[in-house]
Amino acid sequence: MARERKIDMVILGLLSHEDLTGYDIKKRIDGAISFFWKGSFGNIYPALKDMEKDGLIIKSDTSVGGREKLTYHITIEGKNLLKAWLQNKQASNELKYETLLKLFFGGADSKEVSIRNIEVFEEGIKSDLEILKSYCMVLEKDLDNPDHVYYYLTASFGVETYEAYLKWCSKAKKMLN
Amino acid sequence: MARERKIDMVILGLLSHEDLTGYDIKKRIDGAISFFWKGSFGNIYPALKDMEKDGLIIKSDTSVGGREKLTYHITIEGKNLLKAWLQNKQASNELKYETLLKLFFGGADSKEVSIRNIEVFEEGIKSDLEILKSYCMVLEKDLDNPDHVYYYLTASFGVETYEAYLKWCSKAKKMLN
DNA sequence: ATCAGCATGTAAGGCGTTACATGATTCA
DNA sequence: TGAATCATGTAACGCCTTACATGCTGAT
Numbered sequence: 001m002a003r004e005r006k007i008d009m010v011i012l013g014l015l016s017h018e019d020l021t022g023y024d025i026k027k028r029i030d031g032a033i034s035f036f037w038k039g040s041f042g043n044i045y046p047a048l049k050d051m052e053k054d055g056l057i058i059k060s061d062t063s064v065g066g067r068e069k070l071t072y073h074i075t076i077e078g079k080n081l082l083k084a085w086l087q088n089k090q091a092s093n094e095l096k097y098e099t100l101l102k103l104f105f106g107g108a109d110s111k112e113v114s115i116r117n118i119e120v121f122e123e124g125i126k127s128d129l130e131i132l133k134s135y136c137m138v139l140e141k142d143l144d145n146p147d148h149v150y151y152y153l154t155a156s157f158g159v160e161t162y163e164a165y166l167k168w169c170s171k172a173k174k175m176l177n
Numbered sequence: 178m179a180r181e182r183k184i185d186m187v188i189l190g191l192l193s194h195e196d197l198t199g200y201d202i203k204k205r206i207d208g209a210i211s212f213f214w215k216g217s218f219g220n221i222y223p224a225l226k227d228m229e230k231d232g233l234i235i236k237s238d239t240s241v242g243g244r245e246k247l248t249y250h251i252t253i254e255g256k257n258l259l260k261a262w263l264q265n266k267q268a269s270n271e272l273k274y275e276t277l278l279k280l281f282f283g284g285a286d287s288k289e290v291s292i293r294n295i296e297v298f299e300e301g302i303k304s305d306l307e308i309l310k311s312y313c314m315v316l317e318k319d320l321d322n323p324d325h326v327y328y329y330l331t332a333s334f335g336v337e338t339y340e341a342y343l344k345w346c347s348k349a350k351k352m353l354n
Numbered sequence: 355a356t357c358a359g360c361a362t363g364t365a366a367g368g369c370g371t372t373a374c375a376t377g378a379t380t381c382a
Numbered sequence: 383t384g385a386a387t388c389a390t391g392t393a394a395c396g397c398c399t400t401a402c403a404t405g406c407t408g409a410t
Contacts (some may be wrong), residue, residue, distance in 0.1 A: 005396080005398095013282030021361070022361080023361050037278050042400075068406085073201070092273070097266045100213040105263065109260050114263075120266050121268065138359090150281055156345065157345050172333075172334075244389065
């Protein structure tokens with residue numbers, strides 16, 4: 001069975017635009033992607049090693065002075081695998097919200113506890129929404145760049161769902177009071 | 178460090194309402210909870226064993242005839258742990274949407290591929306939305322039951338976010354065309 | 355001088371999924 | 383009789399997170 005590790009596809013996707021180091025890849029993932037996918041060094045470096053062995057990417061030493069630096073470049077095989085993944089209709093979309101779990105079992109404690117949990121959730125969403133909106137505004141100005149349309153759409157997914165979350169938060173707090 | 182396994186809290190939450198077998202717990206999780214949390218037998222049975230050892234639940238043999246059956250009951254310690262968890266403000270809310278990942282890297286293939294991926298996503302959401310709406314309708318009729326308010330709110334979270342998803346799908350398809 | 359940031363990696367541990375393994379009962 | 387459902391569990395495997403370990407460079 002082929003590997004299912006999705007971090008490979010994130011890496012391939014990033015490398016399809018530019019050559020990057022593992023460290024750079026981490027920074028990219030921590031940006032706009034982090035709203036729907038995460039990555040860590042303990043995740044990225046082993047993936048890079050495996051993918052090079054498989055011929056999906058090639059490594060080149062770009063060390064500057066005494067600072068070690070390995071830059072990766074995508075191969076034709078890598079690009080083909082990326083496209084095959086994009087063309088595969090199957091996609092796992094999973095949401096794991098502990099806040100909803102707590103709310104579902106809210107009856108086990110006072111309603112104040114549930115209201116507070118909703119408020120904590122609401123605050124987090126509000127601040128993330130600001131970040132997402134700023135991504136959208138930047139991207140909107142340059143939608144002629146074909147890639148920006150894709151980036152814009154993922155950011156706007158975030159904006160629209162987070163706005164729905166906030167609407168729900170108000171309603172939920174009202175219902176509990 | 179204490180265990181972080183959230184399945185424990187799902188089990189405790191369910192047992193705080195009624196005594197259940199591992200099999201029953203799985204069925205409950207596969208219901209309304211499955212929209213924001215998942216569980217499997219390979220997950221549930223070991224958790225049950227550990228939690229009994231820890232005195233959070235107690236097991237009793239309720240076998241009928243030759244069919245093995247173990248029913249679990251929550252203890253005071255279990256209820257206290259459940260409340261402590263509810264009162265803890267920290268909550269991990271994570272969304273991992275492969276569809277968004279694919280869309281983000283959509284520029285690596287034709288826009289038709291991205292449109293098709295959005296359509297597949299849309300179909301899945303539409304059918305799940307129907308299920309969520311039916312949960313809401315049932316619960317709305319009996320909001321006097323205090324627990325139903327909590328169940329209703331989690332289901333309505335699903336309805337509202339899924340409706341936002343669908344709105345976004347239309348917009349995204351239009352933008353790509 | 356020191357601290358933040360650049361840069362690479364490994365190791366342990368935890369959690370979860372999937373498949374396997376077994377067997378009883380109920381209903382068509 | 384055979385299939386679906388009830389019912390319990392284990393084992394292998396994979397993936398990810400966290401912490402650890404190391405060292406250079408540039409700015410203050």
